[in-house]
Amino acid sequence: MTLLSANLGFLWKDWPLPDAIRAAKAAGFDAVECHWPYDTPAEAVKxxxxxxxFKMLGLNTVKGSREGDAGLxxxxxxxxxxxxxxxxxxxxGRAIDAGAVHVMAGTARGQDETACMAAFAANLAYACDRAREAGVTVLIEPLNPYDNPDxxxxxxxxxxxMLDRVARDELKIMFDxxxxQITDGDLLRRFRRHADVVGHVQFAGVPDRSEPDRGEVAYERLLPTIADAGFxxxxxxxxxxxxxxxxxxxxMKTLR
Structure with missing residues (x-):
């Protein structure tokens, strides 16, 4: 059976986070993940x-306090x-026993990209030190230029x-x-080739990011095959x- 996690950054997003966790359970999910839970007391989430x-599979670092921030x-x-x-x-994450932290890079708008990549590598090394202590995973996520042009x-x-540059076992890729599909395509072959560096897999309908049974990707075939390939x-x-x-x-019925 294909195991499914509800990302509560989008699903039941207007509900209090503890209630969204309960809603995911009632709907038949197997786990949850979130974006920025920090306004909710960790004790209530736990x-x-x-x-x-449920296990909270992961959460994101904050975007930042300046207009246009998408990570720091x-x-x-x-x-x-x-x-x-x-x-x-x-x-x-420690307080709720989360499994991973997605460290958001942010934009390169108006900046020297070489300097941005150097800062990213140094901060990821710092995050990996924390992850090693905690026994969890650090994730980075390649996005697409249409939704996130900068x-x-x-x-x-x-x-x-970036994985090669940081060279730490704690660092993995969020395979969204x-x-x-928008930036690279060839999803199954790409996953099989790089399964050892994939820390999490996410999905949504392409190209409008709505329900996964809409759009061009046949997830009812893709996800079970990725599971068979080792996820x-x-x-x-x-x-x-x-x-x-x-x-x-x-x-969910079709995907199950």
Missing amino acids: AALEETG AAQPGREDEARAAIDQAFAY YLLIGFDKALG CYHL ERPFGAEYKPSGDTNDTLGW
């Missing part, structure tokens, strides 16, 4: 996770902010290059099928519902 028996880790001159965000994510990390090869953890449903979340879950 209680909901214990009640449902690749921002030269803002290392103190970036590392404070990393510390915050690991502290919250983001530093666009495309799979750029993420691979939505973004990678044994829940797949993250990170799509933007076209209506009330509970009314958009029909795809």
Whole structure:
């Protein structure tokens, strides 16, 4: 059976996070993940996770406090902010026993890309030190240029290059099928070739990021085949519902 995680950054996004965790359980998901849970007391999230028996697979570092921020880790001159965000994510993650921290790079708009990549590598090394202590994973996510035109990390090869540069076992790639179908395609062959550096897999309909049974990717075939290729953890449903979340879950039956 294909295991599924509800990304609560998009699903039940207007619900209090503990209630969204419970809703995911009622809907038949196997785990949850989130974006930025920091406004919710960790004790309340932990209680909901214990009640449902769920694992929080991962959370993101904050975007930043300036207009246009989309992460801090690749921002030269803002290392103190970036590392404070990393510390915050690991502290919250420890409190709820999260499995991974996605360290957001941010944009390269108006900056020297070489300097941005150097800052990103240094901050990722810092995050990997924290991850080694905590026994969790650091994730980086290559995005697509249509939704995120100024983001530093666009495309799979750029993420691979950062993994080579940092050279730490704690660092893995978020294999988001939505973004990678747009930038790279050839999803199954790409996963098989690089399965050892994939830390998590997410999915959504392409090209509009709505329900996964809409669009050009046949997830009912792709995800089970990725599981057969060695991915044994829940797949993250990170799509933007076209209506009330509970009314958009029909795809789960097909995917199961």
